[in-house]
Amino acid sequence: DVKVTQSSRYLVKRTGEKVFLECVQDMDHENMFWYRQDPGLGLRLIYFSYDVKMKEKGDIPEGYSVSREKKERFSLILESASTNQTSMYLCASSLSGYGTEAFFGQGTRLTVV
Amino acid sequence: GENVEQHPSTLSVQEGDSAVIKCTYSDSASNYFPWYKQELGKGPQLIIDIRSNVGEKKDQRIAVTLNKTAKHFSLHITETQPEDSAVYFCAADTGNQFYFGTGTSLTVIP
Numbered sequence: 001d002v003k004v005t006q007s008s009r010y011l012v013k014r015t016g017e018k019v020f021l022e023c024v025q026d027m028d029h030e031n032m033f034w035y036r037q038d039p040g041l042g043l044r045l046i047y048f049s050y051d052v053k054m055k056e057k058g059d060i061p062e063g064y065s066v067s068r069e070k071k072e073r074f075s076l077i078l079e080s081a082s083t084n085q086t087s088m089y090l091c092a093s094s095l096s097g098y099g100t101e102a103f104f105g106q107g108t109r110l111t112v113v
Numbered sequence: 114g115e116n117v118e119q120h121p122s123t124l125s126v127q128e129g130d131s132a133v134i135k136c137t138y139s140d141s142a143s144n145y146f147p148w149y150k151q152e153l154g155k156g157p158q159l160i161i162d163i164r165s166n167v168g169e170k171k172d173q174r175i176a177v178t179l180n181k182t183a184k185h186f187s188l189h190i191t192e193t194q195p196e197d198s199a200v201y202f203c204a205a206d207t208g209n210q211f212y213f214g215t216g217t218s219l220t221v222i223p
Contacts, residue, residue, distance in 0.1 A: 004156070033210075040122070042202060042215035043157075058210065059114075090156055098208045099145030099164055104156030 003027070006091050006105040013112050019078040021108050023091030029103075030096040032074035034058075034066065037088040037107070046089075049074055050096065081112045115140040115207050119214025127222050132190045134217045136203035139184065145206035146179060146186050151216075152199045160201075161188070193221045 007022035025032065031050055035043040035058075045058030047066040055066050063085060067075045074093075078085055091105040116139040126132050138146075144165040149157035163170045163177045163186065170177050174193075179186040190197055198221045203214040 035213075040215060042119070043213040045210055048210060092156075099162075099206055101147065101159050101162065102211060104149075104158065106154075106156045 004091055004093055004103050004105040006089075006108050008108050009106065011108060011110045013078075013081050013110065015082060015112055017078075017081045017112075019081050019110065019112075021076040021078075021089055021091075021110070023074045023076070023093075023105055024072055025074075025093040025103070026072065027093060027095075027103065028071065029093035030071070031094045031102075032068065033092040033094075033102065034064075034074065034076045035090045035092065036060065037090055043090065046076065078110075081110075083112050086110060086112045115143060115205055115212040117203060117205050117212045117214045119203050119217060121217060122215065123218045123220075125220045125222060126193050128193060128195060130193055132188075132193055132197070132219055132221075134188045134201055134203070134219075135185060136187070136205075136214050137183075137185045138205040138212070140205065140207055141181075141184070143205040143207050143212075146177070147204050147206070147211075148177060148188050149202045149204065149213075150199045151202065157202055190219075193219075195221050195223050197221050 033048040034046045049068045065077045089108045092102040094102045147162035151157040176189040204211045
């Protein structure tokens with residue numbers, strides 16, 4: 001069964017902390033994505049990666065960075081967490097090519113206090 | 114870039130009735146249109162998709178229609194059941210990334 005696993009379901013961090021959100025997929029997918037989900041705004045793309053060590057900015061990359069050292073793992077980094085980064089974060093993966101299904105993890109609800 | 118608009122934002126229907134969710138997109142290069150269902154506490158899951166060379170696709174109680182000329186596509190759920198209650202997202206794939214609608218919260222009233 002296809003699986004995208006995010007390391008934490010819930011996280012509470014303090015303002016200014018460096019935060020790591022980890023995502024692992026077991027489907028040998030080339031593409032991996034990080035989205036942020038907020039009420040009324042849908043899913044907004046933060047960063048995506050087409051291959052190991054490759055990364056591309058999405059629509060809202062400010063305040064975030066990513067790392068993809070291995071094909072199966074894609075990490076989202078909040079360099080200095082702020083309260084406006086309190087949100088649900090969703091990781092997804094897909095095969096390369098046009099028109100392939102994206103598989104999502106269960107989400108990490110991050111609260112920055 | 115692509116802009117996907119989704120309506121309505123909330124929808125309540127009686128069990129057994131039909132539900133329709135509509136989306137429009139702006140980029141004519143988009144060729145793949147998936148629909149995702151997100152249940153409480155879970156990540157979105159694909160329920161049906163359609164490609165630009167097809168006008169309609171059906172899977173049991175769920176159907177999707179696509180009008181490429183008008184740049185809109187719709188999700189139709191017939192004979193709704195309480196377990197259909199969830200948030201539904203439409204998306205358009207430009208070949209570079211997915212662009213999602215803002216979601217529709219569907220409530221099916223028993």
